[in-house]
Amino acid sequence: MLVEETADDSERRARSGRAADARSPPSGGTRVRVRLSHPVCCARQSTDVPRRQAVRDAREFGFHTRAAQSHLDGKKVDRPLSVPIVQSTTHQVASSREMGTLFRNRADIIYTRFGNPTNTAAEEKIAALEGAEAGLIFGSGMGAIVTALLTVLKGGDHVVAQRDIFAQTFTFLDRVARPLGVETTFVDATRPDEVRGALRPNTKLIYIESPSNPLLKIVDIAAIADLARPRGLPLFIDSTFASPYLQNPISLGATLVLHSATKFLGGHSDIQCGAAAGPRDLVRRIYEMRAVLGTIQDPHNAWLLLRGMKTLGVRVQRQCETALRLAQFLQGQPGVRAVHYPWLETSPYHALARRQMRAAGGVLSFDVQGGLPAARAFLDALELIPIATSLGGVETLIEIPAELDFNEDEMGAEVAKTGLTPALIRLSVGLEDVDDLLGDLKRGLAALSP
Incomplete structure (x- = not known):
């Protein structure tokens, strides 16, 4: 700060x-x-x-x-x-x-809820890597998102938000903010015209996520920024799946960049942390809200975050290379209906991803034939890759999103509009040898055989 x-x-x-x-x-x-x-x-x-x-x-x-x-x-x-x-x-x-x-002056050597020198170092490192004027860290990614949203929204305001955002962000906007008088229109943000058509006189924020979780959809950040800027609207983006190494949304016109720093920024599956980076005046307002809400970070976790960021680039580069290899392998396999990874030439987001990102990231997802039972059989057949949630760490992890956040219980009818199916499997790629990972995926594929 x-x-x-x-x-x-x-x-x-x-x-x-x-x-x-x-x-x-x-x-x-x-x-x-x-x-x-x-x-x-x-x-x-x-x-x-x-x-x-x-x-x-x-x-x-x-x-x-x-x-x-x-x-x-x-x-x-x-x-x-x-x-x-x-x-x-x-x-x-x-x-x-x-x-x-x-x-x-809200100095960082008076009381830790207002700041801490170790936290300050992590915040300034994140701001520097994102090309922002200032940054903040929080106790979790949702702590960062909710604190930022509560800073700029009040009763009577309207939000245009991407439909397939992180499930808990959707839940906050739909079930927490709505009863407080903040209405949200969820749209397909990969279509800028749909975003434009949802704008109202009382719209106060556009909220997007790119790449999206878990279908890896890519939003044209500059195009959405061109809609927001003339209207004086802030554009918030959850850039967790990219990390600052792959994408810098502020350079493309976004106002505030949000991260679940638990993921790639921390990178070792041992901290829970959120981050925000943007213009100094807005960050100062979010800082004041953070002090009221208490969504702060512990200094030891801040140090672990600093430790993780030291190797961010080399980790993410290897994860991207391995993820592309795995995506290419899965694409031609019997029993796999679709593979979602923007660096594949068959992806509808391939050209846009190459224009605004340096690589496609360390997460991919794929649909298997046979529905949820087949997806479960695939995961249960694995011997190396742990079944666990989260992403961005050094270990490869696998999960079925519909078993967790992305289902009708959490997102209602909107989940059907995202294109997400019960047979979708999300794979967060780590640093293991690619041949070992390929061998384990073959075990999963064998479980799909009739």
């Missing part, structure tokens, strides 16, 4: 050894100057180097460098390479006057 500093605050930061830094998005994204500061545990000037320091511009570096390095300011000081965990809920200050100043 970026906050304005007073002179007293700047002096305090100098005393505590906090360092300024800068980050910028992956190549192809908007270049935005971002201040990255975090505790460095008694950082001090090395006596072995000249005192004059040339601060580097982070925009000189590629995505992997910016993800891996904690410090890109070029300063020669003694400090830890890994951002320390500030595992404290409250902080001692020098005076009552300073406490008041810190509270008014």
